[in-house]
Amino acid sequence: MTIEDLPDFPLEGNPLFGRYPFIFSASDTPVIFSISAAPMPSDCEFSFFDPNDASCQEILFDPKTSVSELFAILRQWVPQVQQNIDVIGNEVMWKQL
Numbered sequence: 592m593t594i595e596d597l598p599d600f601p602l603e604g605n606p607l608f609g610r611y612p613f614i615f616s617a618s619d620t621p622v623i624f625s626i627s628a629a630p631m632p633s634d635c636e637f638s639f640f641d642p643n644d645a646s647c648q649e650i651l652f653d654p655k656t657s658v659s660e661l662f663a664i665l666r667q668w669v670p671q672v673q674q675n676i677d678v679i680g681n682e683v684m685w686k687q688l
Contacts, residue, residue, distance in 0.1 A: 624657070624658050624659040624662065625659050626659065626663075627657060627659035627660045627662070627663045628660075628663055629660065629663040629664045629666070629667055630650045630656060630660045630663075630664075631647075631650075632644070632646035632647060632649070632650060634646060635647075639667050639669045639671070639672075640664045640667055640669075640671075640672065641669075641671045642664075642671060642672065642674075642675035642678060642679065643671055643675070651664075651678070651679065651682060652682070656682075657686075658683055658686050661679055661682055661683050661686070662683070664679055665679055
């Protein structure tokens with residue numbers, strides 16, 4: 592099966608329409624983000640980003656943290672990131688709006 596084989600996706604009556612506006616982007620232009628390193632707190636005692644740590648949460652929810660940095664956090668793919676992928680994913684989506 593290829594993408595051409597998929598049926599058309601009806602927008603009317605779809606419960607996701609309006610709730611997740613980023614799914615139905617009006618942009619035909621792809622967005623490319625530059626490469627970034629994962630942001631780390633200066634007083635960090637560990638070598639990975641831990642979304643459960645208070646200082647890492649400050650970075651995660653900071654409006655100045657870029658989408659590139661959030662993807663760098665996801666690339667670490669340690670258990671702490673895996674367990675919080677929904678939180679990090681939501682931050683990526685909100686930065687796109």
